[in-house]
Amino acid sequence: MKKKLLIIVTFAVVAVLLSLGYSFIVKPPKITPVSTSEFLGLVSEGFNTYKQYLNQYGDNIIPQEITVDVFSDEITIPAGEKKEFGFTVEYDGLYVLSCEQKGEDEGGYKDIEFSMQIDGEFPFDESRYLYFPKKWLVSKTRENDFMGNQLRPVLKELDEWYESEARSRASYVSDSIRFYLKAGAHTISLNPADYGLKLRNLVFISYEPPKPYTEPDVADYKMSAKPITIQAENALYRSSPSILEQIDRTSAATTPVCSGSDIYNTMGGSTWSERSSSVTWEFNVEQPGYYQLHMRALQDYGGGISSYRRIYIDDKIPFEEAQIITVPYSIKWQRVIAMAGDKPAWFYLDKGRHTITLECTLGEIEDLVEVTSNLLKDLNRVYRRIIMVITTNPDPYRDYDLTERIPEVFEEMTRIRKVLDTIAGYLIYKGGGSGSQTVLFERLGDQLKEFLKKPEKIQTELSYFQSNISAVGAWISERDSIPLELDWLEFVPVGASGSDIKVSAFTQIKHTVERVINSYTHDYNIFSTSKPFYNSVDVWVNTGRDQLQVINQLCNEFAAEHQIGVNLKLVEPGTVMMAVVAGTGPDVNIMGTVVEP
Template sequence: MARKIKIQAKNVKRIIWLLLAVILVTFLTTVIVQSFNPNHYLSQSQAPDVLIPGGDYEDFLKLKQGIPADALDNYPLDFAKLPLPQLDSDIIIDGTAAVSNHADGFETVNITDQNGQTVSAYKTTDEGLATWTIPGVPTAGLYRIYLNYFPISDGGASIERGVYINQSIDPVDPDAQYEHQYADLENVKFSRYWTDAGDIIRDTTDNDMKPSQTEILDVQRTAFLRDETGYILEPYLFYLQAGDNTITLESIRESMAIVSIGVTSYSEQITYEDYRAEYAALGYSEVAELSDDIHIEGEDASERTSPTLYAIGDRTDPLNNPIDIVKIRLNAIGGSKWTSPGDAITWEVDMTNQESGLYYLSFRSKQNVSRGLFSTRRVYVNGAIPFAEANGARFSYSSDFQIVTLGDDAEPYAFYLEGGQVNTISLESTLGEYGVPISEVQGVIDQLNDLYLRIIAVTSLSPDPLINYYLYGENARVEGTLETFEACADILEEVGKSITAISGEKSDKTAILDTMRYQLRDLVEKPRTIQEKLTTFSKNLSSLGTWISDVKEQALTIECLWVHDSMDDLPQASSNFFSGTWFGIRSFFKSFFFDYEAIGTIATVDTGKDIEVWFLTSESTGREQANSISTLISNTFTEQYGINVKLKVVTAGVLLPSTLAGTGPDIAINVANGLPVNYAMRNAIMDVSGFEEFYEVTGICTAANAEAGNCTAAYPNDQYQFMDSAMVPYEFDGGYYALPNTQSFLVMFVRHDIFEARGWTVPETWREVTSLVTELSISNLQFYLPVTASGASSVVNQVFASMLYQRGGTFYRNNNSQSNFDTEEAMQAFEEWCKYYTDYSFPLAASFLNRFRTGETPIGIASYELFNTLTVFAPEIAGKWSYAPLPGTYDEFGVLNNSGAASGSSIVMMKNTEDPESAWDFMRWWVSKDTQTSYARELESILGAAARHNTANVLAFQNLPWTREEQDILISQWENSVGVPEVPGGYYTGRNLENAFREVVNNDTNPRETLSEYVALINAEITKKREEFGLE
C-alpha cells in the first residue's frame, strides 16, 4: 500500500520564499548587469548589393546593355557592359538658355539669395515646359544629369518635374503627349531645405515651443536627377546621342529657377578600404587627436529637407538633455516624422580650432518603431557620400537609447573632416537593403490586384460558391490565375527569407507575407475555393500595401552626436533601472498638478486686454493644431493687436454647458456648422455682423453697415475671402453669428489608371453616371455615393442636397419657416437619389477608401479632403487617381449645373465676453488670408500632407501646395458650392430625410409619397421650435 506524502505548510512557505528570493536575485543581477552595459554599437554599414531593384528603369538599362526586349527577364543587369563614356569635363548649360512652351510666368530673372549672392536664372512656375540644348556630347552613351536650382517659395511642397530627353515639343498643342526614356522620369522631385526660424524658447507655462520652420534660399543647391522614393540608390542615367541633345522639364508642382544644368559621366563609388588608402597617401593614416570631443545636440540641426523634421521632446530617459519630469523639453530630432526616403537632416561641426584629419562619428539614437527591423541612413560629409559603405548605416531596433558609431561589423569608420572651418554631417533616410524586397512586393501587389479585378469581373463581389466560373484550367475565363498565384507565392517566400536574412532575425514584419503566401498556395491546391475566399484575398492584398508603408517608414530619433578620436570616451547611452524608475515615479505624481488643457504662448503685453480662446477638438484635430495656433498668436496676433490670449484645448461638448455656467471662453474655434444658429437661438453667442469691419472680412453688406458707410470695396476685383456659400449656415434672424473656419465640398475621385486601361470617360452629368454604372457592372465594379447619417458638422445628405440645388431647389421657403421638400424639384432629386440604391444596387455601407485603393470602386464621390487620408492610407496608388468635378444636371437653357452642398466649421464669439472688440479682432485675424496660410503651412510642416487644412479662406487655399490642375478643379467646384441654411428645428430635416430614404430603399415604398409624409413631420417640428423661440 502506497504511503501518503504529507507536505507541511511551513515547507510550502519555505519553497515560496525560496522561489521569490531566486526571482529577486535574478532580477537584481539582470538590472545590475544592464546598468554596466554602455549600449554602444557599430552601425554595421554595408555597401548595397543591388543598386536598381527591377522596374522600367532597369529594363531601359538592359536594353542599352544589348539585351533583346523579349529576353529582359532572362539576363541580369551588368554595369560593365553598359555604354558609359567618360567626359573630359562636365557639360554645363546656362539656365537662362531655355525655350519655353505653354508656360505661365516663365522668364529670366536675377535672384539674390539670403547671403547676398546674385545670379541669373530661368524661372519656371507650376505649369509649362522649358527646353535646353545639351551641346556637343562627344560619344553616345549613358550620362548623369544634375541641376543647380533655386527653390521659389510657393506652397512649400517638394518641387516636381517631368523629364524628357530629345523630344520635339509642339508649340501649338498644349495637350500633346511626349515619351519619357523610362517611366520613373514622369515625376522627379527636387528638395527644399528648411531651418529653424529662431531658437527654442519657453512659453508662459514653461514648456519649450517648437520654432517655426523657414525655408533656406540658396542659389548653390545642386541635385542629381534621382529616385526620391528610395528604391534606386544612385542617380539616374540618361541616354544621350553623339552631338546635340535636348532636355525638357515639365512643371508639375511648385516653382523653381534653374541656374544651370550639368551633364557628367558615371563614376563608381570607392570602398572604405580605398577611401582610407587615399587619405593615407595624403598623410592621414591614423585617427587624429581632438583637443576635446565635439558634442552636438540633435535638435540643433542646421537644416533639413522637410519642415516636419523639427525638434521634438523625448521624456523616456533622464539622460536626455535638456529634460524635465513633466514639462515639455525639445531635446531630440526625427522620431516618427523622419521616415520618408530622401528626407535628410544636417548638422554643422565646428572644426575651426581643430586639425584636419580622420575622426569617428557616433550618434545617441533610438529606433523603437519597427521591431525586428533596422532603419537605414545614408551618410554625407560636406555634401558628399565619402565611400560606398556610407550608403547603408544601420540603426537597429531598441526600446532604449543606444550610441551607434558608424562602422562595419568589426571596426568604426574614420571620416575626413577639414580643420579650420565648419564641416557638415548629414543623414538621409533610405530604404537601403529593404528596397529590393519592397520593390518585389509592390510587383506582387500589382499582379494580384490586376488578377483580382479580372476575377471579380467574372464572379462579381458576391460570387455563388456552387457555380463554376471557369477561373482556371481549360476554357478559363480568366487567363493565368493559378500560374500567377504560384509565381507570387514563390516571390513572397523569397522576400520573407530576404527580410529575415537582412534583419538577422524573424520578426512580425513577415507575418502578412506568410499569410498571403499560404493563401496563394492553398488556392493553387484547391482552386474551386477561389470564389469563396475572395473577400479574405482582398483583405490580405490590402494588408500587403500596408506592409510596404510600414517597412518604408524607417523612423529614427537622434538625441545627440559626437565627433571623437577614441572609442573609450563615449558616455553611457541610457539610464539604469534605478534612475529610470525614480524619474518615472516623480513624473507620475507631478502630472497630477499639471494643466494639460492650457496651451502656453510666448508673447505677453501689459495692455489690460486679455481674452480666452478655446480650440474644440474633433476626430481630425487636437493638440498639434492648438500648438500651431499658439505659435501664430505669439508671433503675430499679440504683437500686432496688443492682446494677450489664453488658449485651451477642450472637447466640443463642454462649450455650451460652460458658457451657460459663466465659465466659458470669449472665442471658440472649430465649432461645427450647425451649432452657431443653435447657440444664437439661446442667446449664447454674439451677432458679429454689427462690427465695423464685417463687410471687409466677409463681403456681406448688412443694413447697419450700409447705413454706417462701411460697405466699400475690400479687395480688388471683388476677390473676397470666402465663397458665397460659406456664411449661409451662420445667418439667423437677420444677423450673422460666426465666421467660417473650414469648408468642405464634394468632388469625384477617379482611378484614372483603370479608366484609361478600360477606355472609359469620366462622367459630367448624372445621366452619364447612369450609363457608366452599366459599364462598371459588366466588370462587376461599382460607383460610390456616400450615405452618412446627419450630424451637426455635416450638411444633410450632401448627394441629395447637390441634386436638389442642381435643379434650382432649396431646403426651405417662406423665410426658412417651412420645408421645401414637397416641391417638384425636391421630389425629382429624391427619386433620382433613391434610384441608385433601388435600381442599381449601390451599397448602403461600404469603405470607399478600401475599395478605391483596390480598384473595386474606381470612381466615387466624397469630400475633397479625402486627399489627406489617401496620402497616408494608400500611398501605393499615388499618381493613379485624380479629382473631377461633380456630375451635373442640364437646365432648361442647356446650361450644366454641377452645384454641390458645402459643409464646414466656424469661429464664434460667446455672449458673455467682457471685451467684444478684442474678441472681434481675434476672429478677423484668425480667418484672414495671412493667418490661414501660415496655419495651414505650419500644420503641413508638422504633420505632412495628410494634415492639409481645408481652410474656408479662398485666398489662403490658393497658397497651399496643390498642383495647378488640382487647384483649378477644386476652385471650380468650390465656386459652385451652395450653403445650407440652419433653422430652428432643422435637425429634423436631416433625421427625417434619412428616414424617408431608408424607408424607400429598405421597404420599396413610393419615393414621392414617402417624402411627403416626412415633410409634414419636418414642418411640425420647425413650427414648434419657432414658437418656442418667439419667431412666430
C-alpha cells in the same frame, strides 16, 4: 474506469496534434531558401524601371569630373508647360542632373515635381516623377511662452540660391537619380506638374560612386582633441518642414534635460521617416585628424524593424559603407556607431567648418520592398480582373467558368505564386528560418495554389484573398516608413571616449520624481503666445496634443502679425457646454462636436 482513461488519452493526443499544427498529419509545404543573387533577379523584372536602367548602364562610370552645361540663366517654367533645351555631351557615361533653386512662395511646403524627357523620350518610368529637394531652416531664434514652454521654431525655405540634385519619389533608390548620356547632341524637356519651376545653372555632372572604405593606421596616431558634440535639435537644414524637433521627458540622459516646461531636446522621431528625407548639421573642427561618428538614437517604431541612414560629409558620401548605417530596433536609447563592416569607421576631418547630413534610406531591404511593391500591383490587377467577372459579392454556388473566361489570370497567378515563394525563400535565407516574416507570403502562396487547383474556391474565398492583399500593402507601408529620433551626434577623436548615453540610477530616479511633482504644478493643457498683448482671446481646443502644437504655432504667427494674443487650452469633450451654461466659456471653441456651441 478504463473507458474514461482511454477517452482522456485520446483527447490528450488530439490536443498535442492540434498544438503542433497537424505536423504529424499534414506536412507543411517546404519553402526553399533563396540566396541574395537569386533574389536580385526579381528586382530587374518589370517594364522600363530605373533598376533595369541601372543594370543596363550602371557600369558606365566616367573616370574624371565632367560638367555638361544645359543653361545658366534664371528661367521659370509655368505649371503644365514643357520647355526643351539643347546640350552637347563629350563623353559617354552616367550623369546626375543638378540645378540651383531659390526659396519661393510657389509650391509652398511641397517639393516641386516635374517630368523629364531626354531626346523626346522618358529614360525610365520614374523620370516622370522627379523633384529637386528643398532646404528648410529655422527662421528665428527659439522663444518661450508665458508658461515657460519652449515654442517650436518657425521654419522657412532657404531664400538664396542653392544646389540641388534630381530625385524621384517613384523610385525606391533614395539617392540622386543617374542618367546615361552618349557623346553628341541631345535635348532635355522639363514639364512641372502642379507648380511652376524656377531654377538656374542646370547641368549634368558626371557620377562618381563612393570608393570602398580603407581603414587607416591609427594605432600610433596621437590627438589631443575632445569629442565634438552636436545637439540634434539644432539642425542647420532639413529637406522637409514636416521633420520636427521633439520633446523627450523619459530619460535624464537626454540633453538638455526636460522634466518640467516643454524643451525641444531631440530631432525626428515619426516625423523623420520618409525615403530621401534628410537633416543637416554644421560643426567646427579645431584639430584635424581621424574621428568616429557616434549617435544617441531611439528607434522604437515599427515593431522590430531597423532604420537606415546614409551619411554625407560636406555633401559627399565619404566611402561606400557610409551608404547604409543601421540603427537596430530598441525600446531604449542606444549608442549607434557608424561602421565599416564589423569595425567602427574612421572619418578624416580637416580643420574648419563642416556639415554632416543623415538621409533616410531603405538600406538592406530596398530591393525587398521594391519587389514586394511590384508584386502588390500584380495582385491588385489579378483581383480587379476577377471581380470584373464575378463582382465583389459573388454567388458561392454558381459556376463562373473562370478558367475559360479569364485564362490569362491563372497564368498570372502561377507566376505570382513563384514570386511569393522566392520572397519567402529570401526571408528564410536572411532570417535563418521560417517565421513571422514569411507567414504572410506563404499563406498567400498557398491560397493561390488552391485557386489554381480548385478555381471554384475563388468566389468563396474572395474576401479572404482581398484581406491578404491588404496585408501585403500594410507590410510594405510598415517597412517603407523608417523613423529615427536623435538626441545628439558626436565625432570622437582617436584616443577619446564618447559621451555616456545613460545616467546613474539615482539621477534617473531624481528626474522621475521631478516629473511627478511638475505634473501637479504645471498645467500642460494651457498654451499662450510668447509675449503679452493688450488684447487677447481665449480659445479652447478638443483635439490631441500634437495638433494643439501646430495650432499654437499658427496662433503665434497670428499674434505677431495682428498684435492680438491667443490663450489656448486643451479641454475634454463636453466641457464647453457646461462652461457656457456656467458663464465661464471661451471666446472661441474649435474642433468640438456639432452639438456644442
